[in-house]
Amino acid sequence: MVIKMKQVTMVEQMKNNLETSGFFLNCKIPMGYRTVFPILQIKNGSLCITFPYLNYQTTGEVDKTLVFPIKYAISLELPTEKITGFEDFEYNEKFETVDFDKPIGYFRHDAVKKYNRTEYDGLYHELMNEYDKVIHALLEGGAYGFSDEKRMSELLQLLVEPFLLPIYQTIDKSFYNKYFVKG
Amino acid sequence: MAHKISDTGFFQRRTEADAPRNGNQENEKTKAEPLKIGNVVQTILADSKNMLNAAGCPSMAADLEQLRQSAGRERFTVAVVGEFSRGKSTFLNRLLGKEVLPEGDLPTTAVMTRIWYHDREALMAFDKNNKKVLERALSQESWEGLVAQNFGGEDFQGTVLAGVKNEWLRDWNVELIDTPGAGDLSETRAKVVGEALLGCDGAVIAVSATAALSLSEKLFIEERLTAQKMPFLMLIITKLDLVPKDERAQVVGYIANKLKSWNMEIPIYIPYAVELSEDTYQNITGMDKVMDEIAGWAACVEREKLVETWLLGKTADILKNASSALTEKLLLLEERDEKKRAEQIAAKKQQLAKARLAWGDLHLQMQRRCTNCYQLLLSQIDEYAAKITERLQYELSHAGALQRWWREDFPYRMKMELTNMAVSIDAAASKQIENDVRWYCISIEKTFQSHVLYQKETIVDKHMFEDVEIGGSVEVEDFSKQHTAIKIGSAVLSVSGYALFSAMGFMPIIATMGIGTGTTIFSERFFKRKLEEQRNMLRDEIARCVPILIEQSMEDSEKRLEAVYQNIISEADKTEQAWLDAQQAAIDGINASKSDESMEEEKKYLKSINEQIMHINALLQAT
CATH class of the missing domain: 1.20.58 (Methane Monooxygenase Hydroxylase; Chain G, domain 1)
Structure with missing residues (x-):
């Protein structure tokens, strides 16, 4: 039997590095929180990646896992992966109306219900590859054309839970406008 | 070293809609034309003025004319505002390229100084009645008697006009206004700032790098500028050279972040070329950038629209007062019996006198409500203090390493607790104020058919706890x-x-x-x-210091609350005066020998005034 090893993308590797770092262990993100699709930003001329963290709570029912608002975000500067920011949105004025203890929707949302586990994983992996392409293009001048941008936008619009979009928009308007605004 | 990205705008969605509107972008280098009010608004103003004159309200017609004239002023007016000693006069001197205004460490500007282009450089002072009281050649000495005294003498009250031969002022048709410091304790000088801002097209907010963006500065920007819908705003950072070189960029970043966190989209500029540790802020550094931004404002096409909307709103207010006064007048005229009519007029005058008293009473009640609101806050604060103390004492009883808890966890937890408290108390205060304003509006509307506007202010601010020193003087030994x-x-x-x-x-x-x-x-x-x-010692210390810390942090809240209520009351004052004047004029203007024809005419005027109000309202809604 041949076991096919899953290829780990650069972004996934960064996430793994982050979550096994001393900083992550000490930054008191409660257990049960996990990262969702990251946000890419250019701050002071440097490329940064922000991993948002939120809480999922299983209910025992299929497609009824409760999703809570994004509460934490950790930013890394690339390519050094130096941690440049940690934020608890509960203490951010922009999120003062958000009740972080109240679920805002279910996983999986309607648009992805039609996919089985393998298909969903495939799309997820494809999106991670698109992230890698952007990073590669910006850091090393790699290829990233209109078709890539379009595909990344499609995948993000499909996979990100729609009820999380206002939070993505608040975290970074530019990334939101580029990839989540249709048309 | 950080890897710098060449395409820094990669994540910007480059659509036409996102294109910059105005500001320091490429301005068309055309001279700012005198403001032209559109034909529709011009016609409305002229018609309204004629109607008011015909209806026997000449004073209101004159008010309207004054409005039209102030809106149609020739120059683009920019006021330089800020707290005292923020370098406003220095900034203007640098912008003009010569020592026009006096500068100093103590509050120097006592009057509103208007700076225009003039071939012959001169200084003229006008008193409160707009009478020219002096004219001198422009020099630093010519300011004697016009700057803030600070040592007991009386300030000059009026306006100073400085004619300066400056090509930029001429080319862009800009008028600059230097104002006294906003945080000045003198009430007269504070009033001057309000007057200067009235009818200004834009404002430059001067903030010192050595004391950047205090809470009172925030309040000033909110109350006097953003709430008043000032069309154009920019913030300049002065005295950056007094900050150590390697900290300058941090100060600029801090100010930018602070404005962002207050949801204020105000462009920032550093007017003087100072050396910064990084070159990120090059595009906002230099007096030329500031001048370009102002020039961009002056050439902005939206300027006319903004002024027109403001004019229409003010015209509608004047017409409403006239309508109300005319209705009263007609009711009196309908009485045929001379004697009875005289009685009714006397009764009306008495009613008006009562109305003045009722208005005063409403003000007093509103002030009482302000005190009640503060008492409510105090009682809530006491409750919070008790709860916070209890929670922290409980945490202390479970803490293993006491020294560490006291040094590291306690300050953090205290800040969190204070922040949460601020949010809750602010929400409670806002609710209370909204209730009071609603009550005030209903009472006024019932009695006087007017209304008061209220803009939400923050009473207890989360940020006010940022500078609170936490930790106390207790030294905990590590065993x-x-x-x-x-x-x-x-x-x-x-x-x-x-x-x-x-x-x-x-x-x-x-x-x-x-x-x-x-x-x-x-x-x-x-x-x-x-x-x-x-543990016992710390428990006692928590019980002692929590109320003190809360009290320290809440020091400004009473003043802020008072300011909010005072704003509402003074807004009503303006409406009161206009309403009472209109009513008084209507009663005084009753001619006992009015014929049926003239009464019919009065009715016709009232009808046309009401139609005009509806027309203006429709236009305002459309815009």
Whole structure:
């Protein structure tokens, strides 16, 4: 039997590095929180990646896992992966109306219900590859054309839970406008 | 070293809609034309003025004319505002390229100084009645008697006009206004700022890098500028050279972030070329950038629209007062019997006098409500203080390393608690104020058919706790090292006991165990007692310092609350005066020998005024 090893993308590797770092262990993100699709930003001329963290709570029912608002975000500067920011949105004025203890929707949302586990994983992996392409293009001048941008936008619009979009928009308007605004 | 990205705008969605509207972008280098009010608005103003004159309201017609004239002023007016000693005059001198205005460490500007382009450089002062009281050649000495006295003398009251031969002023048709410091204690000088801002097209907010963006500055920007819908705003950072070079960029970043966190989209500029540790802010540094931004404002096409909307709103207000007064007048005229009519007029005058008293009473009640609101806040604060103390004492009772908890966890937890408290109290205060404003509006509307506008203000601000010093003066000793030392000591004692007793021929093991266990029990008891003492001491310290910290942080809240209520009351004052004047004029203007025809005419005027109000409202809704 041949076991096919899953290829780990650069972004996934960064996430793994982050979550096994001393900083992550000490930054008191409660257990049960996990990262969702990251946000890419250019701050002071440097490329940064922000991993948002939120809480999922299983209910025992299929497609009824409760999703809570994004509460934490950790930013890394690339390519050094130096941690440049940690934020608890509960203490951010922009999120003062958000009740972080109240679920805002279910996983999986309607648009992805039609996919089985393998298909969903495939799309997820494809999106991670698109992230890698952007990073590669910006850091090393790699290829990233209109078709890539379009595909990344499609995948993000499909996979990100729609009820999380206002939070993505608040975290970074530019990334939101580029990839989540249709048309 | 950070890897710099060449395409910094990669994540910007480059659509036409996102294109910059105005500001320091490429401005068309055309001279700012005198403001042209559109034909529709011009016609409305002229018609309204004629209607008011015909209806026997000449004073209101004159008010309207004054409005039209102030809106149609020739120059683009920019006021330079900020708290005192923020370098406003210095900034203007640098912009003009010469020492026009006096500068100093103490508040120097006592009057509103208007700076225009003039071929002949001169200084003119006008008193409160707009009468020219002096004219001097422009020099630093010519300001004598016009700057703030600060040492007991009386300030000059009026306006100073400085004619300066400056090409930029001429080319862009800009008028600059230097104002006294906003945080000045003198009420007269504070009033001057309000007057200067009235009818300004834009404002430059001067903020010192050495004391950047205090809460009162935030309040000033919110109340006087953003709430008043000032069309164009920019913030300049002065005195950046007084900050150590490697901290300058941080100060600029701090100001930018602070504005962002307050949801204020105000462009920032550094007017003087200072050396910064990084070149990120090059595109906002330099007087030329500031001048370009102002020029961009002056050439902005939206400027006319903004002024027109403002004009229409003000015209509608004047017409509403006239309509209300005319209705009263007609009711009186309908009475045919001379004697009865005279009685009714006397009764109306009495009613008006009563109305003045009623208005005063409403103001007093509103002030009482302000006190009640503050009392409510105080009682809530007391409750919070008790809860916070209880929570922190509970956490303390479970903390293992007391020193660490006191030094690291306590300040953090305290800040979090204070922040949460601020949010809750602010929400409660806002609710209370909204209730009071609603009551005030209903009462006024019932009696006087007017209304008061209220803009939400923040009473207790989360940010006010950022500078609170937490930690107290209590020093907590760390016992853990001593504890370990004692443990080692008891082990050493046991070993030496073993050696000693075995040499003496006694039962060494039992003796060693006895010494070891005894020392351990003794030391454990000792440390437990010490820890308990420390815990009690900290518990007392928490109970002592939590209310103090809360009190310190809430110091400004009373003043802020008073300011909010005072704003509402003074807004009503303006409406009151206009309403009362209109009513008085209507009663005074009743001619006892009015014929039926003239009454019909009055009715016609009233009808046309009401139609005009509807027309303006429709236009305002459309815009």
